Amino acid sequence: GDSVTQMEGPVTLSEEAFLTINCTYTATGYPSLFWYVQYPGEGLQLLLKATKADDKGSNKGFEATYRKETTSFHLEKGSVQVSDSAVYFCALSDPVTRNQFYFGTGTSLTVIP
Amino acid sequence: GAGVSQTPSNKVTEKGKYVELRCDPISGHTALYWYRQSLGQGPEFLIYFQGTGAADDSGLPNDRFFAVRPEGSVSTLKIQRTERGDSAVYLCASSSTDRRTEAFFGQGTRLTVV
Numbered sequence: 001g002d003s004v005t006q007m008e009g010p011v012t013l014s015e016e017a018f019l020t021i022n023c024t025y026t027a028t029g030y031p032s033l034f035w036y037v038q039y040p041g042e043g044l045q046l047l048l049k050a051t052k053a054d055d056k057g058s059n060k061g062f063e064a065t066y067r068k069e070t071t072s073f074h075l076e077k078g079s080v081q082v083s084d085s086a087v088y089f090c091a092l093s094d095p096v097t098r099n100q101f102y103f104g105t106g107t108s109l110t111v112i113p
Numbered sequence: 114g115a116g117v118s119q120t121p122s123n124k125v126t127e128k129g130k131y132v133e134l135r136c137d138p139i140s141g142h143t144a145l146y147w148y149r150q151s152l153g154q155g156p157e158f159l160i161y162f163q164g165t166g167a168a169d170d171s172g173l174p175n176d177r178f179f180a181v182r183p184e185g186s187v188s189t190l191k192i193q194r195t196e197r198g199d200s201a202v203y204l205c206a207s208s209s210t211d212r213r214t215e216a217f218f219g220q221g222t223r224l225t226v227v
Contacts, residue, residue, distance in 0.1 A: 034215055036218075042220070043204070043218050043220040043221055044156070044204065044206075046215045046217070049215055093215075093216075097169075098163075098208075099161050099171075100146065100161055100169065100172070101156075101158070101206070101216050102158075103155035103157075105153075105154055105155045106154070106155050
């Protein structure tokens with residue numbers, strides 16, 4: 001069945017460091033891929049998405065490219081800020097069945113000044 | 114409203130009691146999802162509605178859990194004979210008919226069974 005595996009945390013970085021959070025997926029069809037973010041005390045928010053192979057999603061300086069050949073959707077940011085401290089979730093959705101969104105276990109990021 | 118609204122935001126109940134959690138999705142969204150999130154974990158799928166019908170309830174853990182969406186808008190998740198293991202944040206999300214769009218999540222209801 002469909003599933004998402006993401007890099008375990010927690011991750012601690014200094015401000016302005018480069019961030020990569022790995023995400024790989026298993027899917028029977030051609031899923032849409034998402035990164036959600038959960039800031040402390042807040043609900044899940046969509047960060048970015050990509051709906052087909054080779055698409056790049058981007059938002060707030062974060063980027064992720066849908067790589068069908070490696071079944072990956074790694075999240076990157078060139079220079080993190082303290083305000084990026086949050087939990088990041090990789091997710092996929094099968095556009096045919098749409099019966100659910102499959103989430104990874106989340107990666108906690110803490111950025112220190 | 115502008116977003117998905119869930120009430121109550123917090124619920125404390127005694128073991129064995131019945132609880133109802135409400136979700137008001139974004140207007141016009143036909144797809145509605147319930148998820149459960151335990152501390153340090155990702156959201157765990159419970160049930161999916163397309164319109165008024167439960168299109169997929171494979172994530173409901175047992176028959177103590179039930180959800181309805183009688184008019185295709187507001188949904189209620191019902192838990193009978195609550196157990197301490199039911200303590201979690203219950204998330205509701207809605208999505209439009211466009212099959213490639215994301216799900217929009219509410220703030221969740223934190224359920225604590227004592």
